[in-house]
Amino acid sequence: MPQAYPLRPLVYTALFVALISVGAFIAIPIGPVPIVLQNMFVLLAGLILGPARGLACVAVYLLVGLAGLPVFAGGTSGIGKLFGPTGGYLLGYLPAVLVTGVISRTLGEKPSSDILAMIAGSVIVYAAGVPWLKIAFSLSWGKAVAAGMVPFLLGDILKIAAGVVIAGKIRPFVKI
Helix, strand or coil, rough: CCCCCCCHHHHHHHHHHHHHHHHCCEECCCCCCCCECCHHHHHHHHHHHHHHHHHHHHHHHHHHHHHHCCCCCHHCCCCCCHCCHHHHHHHHHHHHHHHHHHHHHHCCHHHHHHHHHHHHHHHHHHHHHHHHHHHHHHCCCHHHHHCHHHHHHHHHHHHHHHHHHHHHHHHHCCEE
Protein backbone atom coordinates (compact mmCIF):
# COMPACT_ATOMS: atom_id res chain seq x y z
CA MET A 1 0.00 0.00 0.00
CA PRO A 2 1.51 3.41 -0.94
CA GLN A 3 2.38 5.71 1.91
CA ALA A 4 0.27 8.83 2.25
CA TYR A 5 1.93 12.18 1.80
CA PRO A 6 2.83 13.51 5.25
CA LEU A 7 0.47 16.21 6.42
CA ARG A 8 3.03 18.41 8.19
CA PRO A 9 4.93 19.56 5.06
CA LEU A 10 1.62 20.27 3.35
CA VAL A 11 0.50 22.44 6.24
CA TYR A 12 3.81 24.34 6.29
CA THR A 13 3.57 24.90 2.55
CA ALA A 14 0.01 26.21 2.87
CA LEU A 15 1.08 28.44 5.75
CA PHE A 16 3.79 30.02 3.60
CA VAL A 17 1.33 30.56 0.75
CA ALA A 18 -0.80 32.45 3.28
CA LEU A 19 2.19 34.42 4.62
CA ILE A 20 3.27 35.46 1.12
CA SER A 21 -0.31 36.53 0.41
CA VAL A 22 -0.52 38.58 3.61
CA GLY A 23 2.90 40.07 2.85
CA ALA A 24 1.52 41.34 -0.44
CA PHE A 25 -1.25 43.22 1.36
CA ILE A 26 1.34 45.16 3.32
CA ALA A 27 2.15 47.43 0.40
CA ILE A 28 3.49 50.96 0.22
CA PRO A 29 2.90 52.38 -3.27
CA ILE A 30 5.94 54.40 -4.35
CA GLY A 31 5.62 54.11 -8.11
CA PRO A 32 5.00 51.31 -10.57
CA VAL A 33 6.44 48.77 -8.11
CA PRO A 34 5.25 48.96 -4.48
CA ILE A 35 7.24 48.13 -1.36
CA VAL A 36 5.88 44.81 -0.05
CA LEU A 37 6.76 42.13 2.46
CA GLN A 38 5.87 39.26 0.14
CA ASN A 39 9.44 38.93 -1.14
CA MET A 40 10.70 38.39 2.42
CA PHE A 41 8.22 35.54 2.86
CA VAL A 42 9.14 34.08 -0.54
CA LEU A 43 12.81 33.93 0.45
CA LEU A 44 11.93 32.71 3.93
CA ALA A 45 9.99 29.87 2.31
CA GLY A 46 13.21 28.82 0.59
CA LEU A 47 15.09 28.89 3.90
CA ILE A 48 12.47 27.02 5.91
CA LEU A 49 10.81 24.71 3.39
CA GLY A 50 13.85 24.05 1.22
CA PRO A 51 14.13 24.33 -2.55
CA ALA A 52 11.46 21.84 -3.68
CA ARG A 53 8.71 22.70 -1.21
CA GLY A 54 9.56 26.38 -1.41
CA LEU A 55 9.18 26.23 -5.19
CA ALA A 56 5.86 24.41 -4.82
CA CYS A 57 4.70 27.03 -2.32
CA VAL A 58 5.49 29.95 -4.63
CA ALA A 59 3.97 28.16 -7.61
CA VAL A 60 0.73 27.67 -5.66
CA TYR A 61 0.80 31.33 -4.60
CA LEU A 62 1.17 32.48 -8.22
CA LEU A 63 -1.52 30.11 -9.45
CA VAL A 64 -3.93 31.31 -6.76
CA GLY A 65 -3.30 34.92 -7.81
CA LEU A 66 -3.61 34.12 -11.50
CA ALA A 67 -6.89 32.33 -10.80
CA GLY A 68 -8.34 35.55 -9.46
CA LEU A 69 -7.87 35.53 -5.71
CA PRO A 70 -6.59 38.91 -4.52
CA VAL A 71 -3.16 37.82 -3.27
CA PHE A 72 -0.85 40.10 -5.25
CA ALA A 73 0.38 43.50 -4.05
CA GLY A 74 -2.43 45.76 -2.94
CA GLY A 75 -5.03 42.98 -3.12
CA THR A 76 -4.86 42.56 -6.88
CA SER A 77 -5.00 39.40 -8.97
CA GLY A 78 -5.33 38.00 -12.44
CA ILE A 79 -3.20 37.14 -15.43
CA GLY A 80 -2.93 40.82 -16.31
CA LYS A 81 -0.52 41.24 -13.39
CA LEU A 82 2.02 39.15 -15.29
CA PHE A 83 1.93 41.61 -18.17
CA GLY A 84 2.13 44.69 -15.97
CA PRO A 85 5.14 46.32 -14.35
CA THR A 86 5.41 43.75 -11.54
CA GLY A 87 5.13 40.63 -13.71
CA GLY A 88 8.87 40.03 -13.84
CA TYR A 89 9.19 40.28 -10.08
CA LEU A 90 6.36 37.79 -9.59
CA LEU A 91 7.87 35.30 -12.03
CA GLY A 92 11.30 35.92 -10.50
CA TYR A 93 10.01 34.51 -7.23
CA LEU A 94 10.16 30.99 -8.69
CA PRO A 95 13.92 30.80 -9.37
CA ALA A 96 14.61 33.01 -6.33
CA VAL A 97 12.97 30.64 -3.85
CA LEU A 98 14.66 27.66 -5.49
CA VAL A 99 18.14 29.20 -5.35
CA THR A 100 17.59 30.50 -1.82
CA GLY A 101 16.65 27.02 -0.65
CA VAL A 102 19.53 25.33 -2.47
CA ILE A 103 22.16 27.73 -1.08
CA SER A 104 20.81 27.50 2.45
CA ARG A 105 20.69 23.70 2.41
CA THR A 106 24.02 23.29 0.62
CA LEU A 107 26.03 25.66 2.81
CA GLY A 108 24.28 24.67 6.03
CA GLU A 109 21.35 26.29 7.75
CA LYS A 110 23.22 29.02 9.62
CA PRO A 111 22.93 32.81 9.61
CA SER A 112 25.83 33.46 7.23
CA SER A 113 24.47 30.96 4.71
CA ASP A 114 20.98 32.37 5.07
CA ILE A 115 22.23 35.91 4.42
CA LEU A 116 24.03 34.77 1.30
CA ALA A 117 20.98 32.76 0.18
CA MET A 118 18.59 35.68 0.66
CA ILE A 119 20.93 38.08 -1.13
CA ALA A 120 21.15 35.68 -4.06
CA GLY A 121 17.38 35.32 -4.09
CA SER A 122 16.93 39.09 -4.05
CA VAL A 123 19.37 39.50 -6.93
CA ILE A 124 17.37 36.97 -8.95
CA VAL A 125 14.11 38.83 -8.26
CA TYR A 126 15.70 42.07 -9.49
CA ALA A 127 17.28 40.30 -12.47
CA ALA A 128 13.81 39.23 -13.55
CA GLY A 129 11.87 42.30 -12.45
CA VAL A 130 13.96 45.25 -13.62
CA PRO A 131 14.22 44.17 -17.29
CA TRP A 132 10.49 43.42 -17.27
CA LEU A 133 9.79 46.89 -15.85
CA LYS A 134 12.07 48.40 -18.51
CA ILE A 135 10.11 46.70 -21.28
CA ALA A 136 6.66 47.31 -19.74
CA PHE A 137 7.25 51.07 -19.53
CA SER A 138 9.78 51.50 -22.36
CA LEU A 139 12.32 52.87 -19.89
CA SER A 140 16.06 53.26 -20.22
CA TRP A 141 18.16 50.91 -18.11
CA GLY A 142 19.05 53.75 -15.75
CA LYS A 143 15.42 54.69 -15.20
CA ALA A 144 14.35 51.06 -14.79
CA VAL A 145 17.02 50.49 -12.13
CA ALA A 146 16.15 53.80 -10.46
CA ALA A 147 12.44 52.94 -10.33
CA GLY A 148 12.57 49.17 -9.87
CA MET A 149 15.55 48.49 -7.64
CA VAL A 150 17.24 51.45 -5.93
CA PRO A 151 14.28 52.48 -3.74
CA PHE A 152 14.00 48.94 -2.37
CA LEU A 153 17.60 48.18 -1.39
CA LEU A 154 17.48 49.54 2.17
CA GLY A 155 14.20 47.72 2.78
CA ASP A 156 15.69 44.53 1.38
CA ILE A 157 18.58 44.76 3.82
CA LEU A 158 16.07 45.04 6.68
CA LYS A 159 13.96 42.17 5.28
CA ILE A 160 17.03 39.96 4.94
CA ALA A 161 18.05 40.72 8.52
CA ALA A 162 14.53 39.97 9.75
CA GLY A 163 14.30 36.83 7.62
CA VAL A 164 17.56 35.45 8.98
CA VAL A 165 16.43 36.05 12.56
CA ILE A 166 13.00 34.53 11.89
CA ALA A 167 14.52 31.48 10.19
CA GLY A 168 16.88 30.94 13.11
CA LYS A 169 14.01 31.13 15.60
CA ILE A 170 11.49 28.89 13.85
CA ARG A 171 13.71 26.30 12.15
CA PRO A 172 14.12 24.25 15.35
CA PHE A 173 10.34 23.84 15.51
CA VAL A 174 9.72 23.06 11.84
CA LYS A 175 10.36 19.42 11.08
CA ILE A 176 9.96 18.54 7.43
